[in-house]
Amino acid sequence: VVGxxxxxxxxxxxxxxxxxxxxxxxxxHFRRETAxxxxxxxxxxxxxxxDLAAMGAAPGEAxxxxxxxxxxxxxxxxEIADGVAAVAAAHRVxxxxxxxxxxxxxxxxxxxxxxxxxxxxxxxxxxxRPGDALAVTGELGGAAAGLLLLERPELAAGLEPSIAxxxxxxxLEPEPRLDAxxxxxxxxxxxxxxxxxxxxxxxxxxxxxxxxxxxxxxxxLPVQEGVAAVAEAVAADPLxxxxxxxxxxxxxxxxxxxxxxxxxxxxxxxxxxxxxxxxVTEGEGLKLLGxxxxxxxxxxxxxxxxxxxRSAPA
Amino acid sequence: VVGxxxxxxxxxxxxxxxxxxxxxxxxxHFRRETAxxxxxxxxxxxxxxxDLAAMGAAPGEAxxxxxxxxxxxxxxxxEIADGVAAVAAAHRVxxxxxxxxxxxxxxxxxxxxxxxxxxxxxxxxxxxRPGDALAVTGELGGAAAGLLLLERPELAAGLEPSIAxxxxxxxLEPEPRLDAxxxxxxxxxxxxxxxxxxxxxxxxxxxxxxxxxxxxxxxxLPVQEGVAAVAEAVAADPLxxxxxxxxxxxxxxxxxxxxxxxxxxxxxxxxxxxxxxxxVTEGEGLKLLGxxxxxxxxxxxxxxxxxxxRSAPA
Numbered sequence: 001v002v003g004x005x006x007x008x009x010x011x012x013x014x015x016x017x018x019x020x021x022x023x024x025x026x027x028x029h030f031r032r033e034t035a036x037x038x039x040x041x042x043x044x045x046x047x048x049x050x051d052l053a054a055m056g057a058a059p060g061e062a063x064x065x066x067x068x069x070x071x072x073x074x075x076x077x078x079e080i081a082d083g084v085a086a087v088a089a090a091h092r093v094x095x096x097x098x099x100x101x102x103x104x105x106x107x108x109x110x111x112x113x114x115x116x117x118x119x120x121x122x123x124x125x126x127x128x129r130p131g132d133a134l135a136v137t138g139e140l141g142g143a144a145a146g147l148l149l150l151e152r153p154e155l156a157a158g159l160e161p162s163i164a165x166x167x168x169x170x171x172l173e174p175e176p177r178l179d180a181x182x183x184x185x186x187x188x189x190x191x192x193x194x195x196x197x198x199x200x201x202x203x204x205x206x207x208x209x210x211x212x213x214x215x216x217x218x219x220x221l222p223v224q225e226g227v228a229a230v231a232e233a234v235a236a237d238p239l240x241x242x243x244x245x246x247x248x249x250x251x252x253x254x255x256x257x258x259x260x261x262x263x264x265x266x267x268x269x270x271x272x273x274x275x276x277x278x279x280v281t282e283g284e285g286l287k288l289l290g291x292x293x294x295x296x297x298x299x300x301x302x303x304x305x306x307x308x309x310r311s312a313p314a
Numbered sequence: 315v316v317g318x319x320x321x322x323x324x325x326x327x328x329x330x331x332x333x334x335x336x337x338x339x340x341x342x343h344f345r346r347e348t349a350x351x352x353x354x355x356x357x358x359x360x361x362x363x364x365d366l367a368a369m370g371a372a373p374g375e376a377x378x379x380x381x382x383x384x385x386x387x388x389x390x391x392x393e394i395a396d397g398v399a400a401v402a403a404a405h406r407v408x409x410x411x412x413x414x415x416x417x418x419x420x421x422x423x424x425x426x427x428x429x430x431x432x433x434x435x436x437x438x439x440x441x442x443r444p445g446d447a448l449a450v451t452g453e454l455g456g457a458a459a460g461l462l463l464l465e466r467p468e469l470a471a472g473l474e475p476s477i478a479x480x481x482x483x484x485x486l487e488p489e490p491r492l493d494a495x496x497x498x499x500x501x502x503x504x505x506x507x508x509x510x511x512x513x514x515x516x517x518x519x520x521x522x523x524x525x526x527x528x529x530x531x532x533x534x535l536p537v538q539e540g541v542a543a544v545a546e547a548v549a550a551d552p553l554x555x556x557x558x559x560x561x562x563x564x565x566x567x568x569x570x571x572x573x574x575x576x577x578x579x580x581x582x583x584x585x586x587x588x589x590x591x592x593x594v595t596e597g598e599g600l601k602l603l604g605x606x607x608x609x610x611x612x613x614x615x616x617x618x619x620x621x622x623x624r625s626a627p628a
Contacts, residue, residue, distance in 0.1 A: 025417045097335065
C-alpha cells in the first residue's frame with residue numbers, strides 16, 4: 001500500500017504470513033572477484049525466498065538492507081539493485097522498502113514476507129511420518145561444483161563450456177523453488193526444508209524437527225551434469241559435492257506414498273523433476289547409505305577444506 | 315505461531331501490517347569503545363521500533379540479523395541479545411526469528427513488523443494540512459549532547475552527574491515512542507514522522523511528503539536539561555544539537571488545532587510532554603525561525619564536524 005519513502009511499508013496480508021531473514025556478507029558468503037554485483041543481488045534475494053519456498057508460501061514482499069563499502073559507487077549499487085529486481089520480477093515479489101548505510105564491506109541483508117490462507121497451510125520441518133517417502137526437487141551438487149570452477153577456472157578445461165557455465169550459474173544465481181514449494185504444499189506433503197546448507201545438514205534438521213529417522217540412499221541422488229567431472233578433477237567424491245555442500249536451494253520433502261505420483265505430476269508442470277531418495281521411519285537422526293550399501297557420516301566426508309559459510313538461521 | 319527453528323516464522327496478522335528495516339554498523343553508527351554491547355542491542359531494536367511509532371502502529375514482531383566479528387565471543391553475543399530482549403519485553407514485541415553470520419565488523423540489522431486494524435489507521439508523512447499545529451513529543455538535543463559526552467568525557471566536568479548520565483543514556487539507549495505514537499494516531503493527527511535524522515531533516519521529509527510548508531519557531535523547542543551546557547562547552551549553538559543532529563527518536567506530528575488539547579492529555583498519560591513548535595501553511599519546504607526572528611537554514615548551522623551517520627531509509 002505504502003512504498004518506500006514513509007517510515008514503514010504498509011501491506012494488508014489477509015491471512016497468515018511467513019517471515020524469513022537472510023544476509024550475505026562480503027568475504028564470508030561471496031567475493032567480488034568471482035561474483036558480479038548483479039549476481040550478488042540476485043543470490044541474496046533468491047536465498048531468502050528459498051526459505052519461503054520451503055514453507056510452501058506465496059511470496060509477497062522483500063525488504064533490502066544494503067551496507068555499502070567505500071569503494072562501491074552509485075552505479076555499483078544500481079547493479080546490485082538490478083540483480084534483486086530481476087529475481088523480484090521473476091517471482092512477482094514487491095520490494096516496498098529498504099535501508100542503505102555505509103559499511104566496511106558489502107552487506108546485503110534481506111527480509112522476505114510470504115503468505116498463505118491460514119497458518120496451517122504452511123509446511124513445517126516437523127511433520128515427517130513413518131512410511132513417508134523422501135523426495136528432492138531438481139538436481140544437486142551444481143552449486144558446489146560451480147564454486148570450485150569460479151575459484152579454480154582451470155578445472156573447467158575438460159568440461160563442455162555450456163555445462164561449466166550452468167554449474168557457475170547454479171552457484172552465482174540460484175533459483176528459489178517457489179512454484180515447486182507451493183505445488184508440494186497443495187499436494188499435501190508432511191514436512192519440507194530447503195537445501196541451503198547441504199543435504200546432510202538440512203535433512204538432519206528435518207529429522208530432528210520431526211523426531212523421526214530419515215534414511216537416504218546416496219546412489220539415488222539426482223546429481224547435476226558435470227559435477228562428477230569437477231569432483232574427479234579435485235580428487236573428491238561427487239557425493240561430497242551433492243551432500244556435504246550447500247546452496248543448491250532445492251527442496252527436500254517427506255511425502256506420503258499415495259501422494260507421490262501427484263506430487264511428481266505437479267512438479268513436472270513447473271519444469272522440475274522430483275526424485276525419491278529415501279524413507280522416513282520410526283527412530284531418530286539421519287542415516288546416509290552409500291552406493292556400496294555402507295553408511296556414510298552426514299557431514300563426515302568433507303575432503304575439500306574450507307568452504308564459504310552459509311548463514312545459519314538463529 | 316512458529317518461532318525460531320523452522321525455515322520462516324509464521325504469524326496471523328489479521329489486519330494491516332507496517333514493516334520497517336534498520337541497521338547499525340560498527341564504526342558507522344556506534345563504536346564499541348563508547349557503547350556497551352547491551353546498549354548496541356537496545357538501540358538497534360529501539361531505532362527500528364521508532365519507525366513503527368511514527369506510523370502509530372502497535373508493535374508486533376522483530377527479526378534480528380547479527381553479523382558477528384572474529385573478536386566477539388558467545389558471551390558478547392548474549393549481551394547484545396539481552397539488550398534486544400530488554401526493549402522487546404518493555405514493548406511486548408516478539409522476536410520469533412533471526413539470522414547469525416560472520417562479519418568483519420559488528421552489524422545488527424533489524425526488521426520490525428507492526429499492526430493496525432486497517433491500512434488507513436496508519437499515520438503517514440503525507441497528510442499535513444494548512445492550519446495544523448506542529449507538535450513534538452518529549453525533549454530534543456539529548457542524544458547529540460550525550461554523544462559529545464561519550465566522545466569527550468571531560469565535557470561532563472561542569473554538569474550534575476545525574477544530568478550527564480541522562481544525556482549519555484539518551485544517546486545509548488533511546489526509547490521508541492510507541493505508546494505516544496498510538497495515542498496520537500487515535501486522537502487523529504494529520505501526519506507524523508520520527509526524529510531519527512534530526513528535526514531539520516525529518517521535518518523537511520514531512521513537508522515534502524505533504525506538499526506543504528512547515529514553519530518551526532526554534533525558540534519553542536523543548537531542549538533537554540544539560541544540552542545548553544554541553545553546547546556551551548564546545549562553543550556550539552544548543553539549537554544545533556536539537557535541530558541539526560538526530561537520534562532523539564521523538565515524534566513530530568501535524569495536528570488540527572481542535573485536537574491539540576486532547577492529544578496533549580493523551581500523551582500526559584504516557585508520561586510525555588507534547589510541545590507546539592510551529593504551524594503548517596500552504597506552500598512548500600521547511601522554514602526554521604531562530605529566537606531572534608531570523609530564518610535559519612535547516613541543515614546549515616552545523617559547527618561540530620563529522621557526526622555518526624544515521625542510516626537512511628531507501
